[in-house]
Amino acid sequence: MGTVTHLTERLRTVPTRIGAEDEVLGVAQHLASAEVSWEDVVQSGVFAISIPVDFGGLDVSNAVMAEAVSIIAAASPELGATLASHFSTLEALRHAGSEEQRRAIFSRVARGESFSGLLCADEPQSEWALRLSAEGIGYRLDGEIVxxxxxxxxxxxxxxxxxxxxxKFVLVSRSAPDGGFDVSGTDIRRLSFQRFHVATDAVMNASADARRMSATVADLLKGALALGRLRQNFLALLEQGRRPGTVAQQDSLRAVKSEIGRVYVHMETLSALVQRCGTEIDIAQVTPGVHTLNRAGQVARSLAIAATQGLKHDGGSRHDEDALVKLGSSLIEHPPYPVQVKGSDGSP
Structure with missing residues (x-):
């Protein structure tokens, strides 16, 4: 992928280079606090924060990367998911192919280019499944994938x-010349390839470690996305609990307080797991080995499960409910984040 001559180049301004880890969350806060276009996101430099140091990047800690995704996801779940898929794919590619291929990829990321989430063509029994075959000095791609x-x-x-x-990891440019690559659908897209040419340098050996680490980072960022949604819900609940006259009866107020406590416990649990998982992935990246890779994968899977399970609303004892109500009352009175209480007409 040193030259990538098969691409149709797109002119774009070189993005801002984020020069220090402590700047990353500030950039994330800015993207979360304003109406931004896709080009604004590209120019912010956020796509490049995980480029390894060996390739001229910042290579932020995984916990900081996850926190940035969480902050953005709280304001824009779609953008958060896009960043999560980009970072998990880059994790696969940093462990794949040759050094020349990786250098070419990360130089493109530094120029603002982004990668989709990893697509797995795992249906060999289907006649429509993707097929990669050698052709001339490159490869040919045929078939379909959703x-x-x-x-x-x-x-x-x-x-x-x-x-x-x-x-193999096969890289296909969205701006590739027409002829053999068709996209149909909106939310779920069917990609069809007919005798689609892929250059040799856009096909990378996919090691087991590359696939494992990509899945581990994907699980970390699932937790970050869930944490972003919880923070959004938490602030909405705090506003509901603190707004004068919105709760007519004590039973309703108790339910709101209980839910605030429940969400807060889940939120803080996920936050701690995200930090722990990020640290384990950092260790696995610096000192890869059977133990470190397995440990990072185990913690990441635990985080992904915790993110999808949530706290159950049934089966808890009255004592548990009382504890949550007490916590919810404290959080309403002393919120951990700034909360602007709106009037009954929606105004501040």
Whole structure:
């Protein structure tokens, strides 16, 4: 992928370079606090924060990366999900292919290019499944795959086996010339390839570690996305609990307080797990080995499960409910984040 001559280049201004880890969350807060366009996101430099130091990047800690995704997801779940898929794909590519291929990829990321989430072509029994075969000095891609990739992403990244069954990452540019690459659908897109040419340098060997680490980072960022949604819900509940006259009866107020406490416990639990998971992934990246990779994967899976399960609303004892109500009352009175209480007409 040193030259990537098969691409149709798109002119774009070089994004801002985020020069220090402590700047990352400020950029995330800015993106979350304003109406921003896709180009604003590109120019912010946020796509490049995970570029490894060896390739001229900042390579922020995984906990900071996850916190940035969480902050953005609280304001824009779609943008948060796009960033999560981009970062998890870059994690796969940082462990794949040759050094020359990786250097070319990360130089493109530094220029503001983004990658879709990893697409797995795992249906070899289907006649419509993707097939990668050698052709001339490159490869040919045929078949179909269903994807929910971000339509703005510059690159599609597809995992599939070659003719010998060896796993490969195949990089397809969204701006590739027409002829053999069709997209249909909106939220769920069907990608169809007919004799689609792929350059040799856009096909990378996909090691087991690359696939494992990508899945681990994806689980970390699932937790970050869930944390963003919880923070959004938490602030909405605090506003409901603090707004004068919105709760008519004590039973209703008790229910609101209980829900505030429940969400807060889940939120703080996820936040701690995100930090722990980020640290384990940092260790696995610096000192990769069976133990560190397994440990990072275990913590990440625990986080992903915690993110999807949530706190159950049934089966709790009266004592548990009382504890949550007490916590909710304290949070209404002393919120951990600034909360602007709106009037009954919606005004501040």
């Amino acid at each position: 994807s929910n990739h971000a339509p703005e992403a510059d690159w599609l990244t597809i995992l599939l086996g070659d003719e010998r069954g060896q796993p």
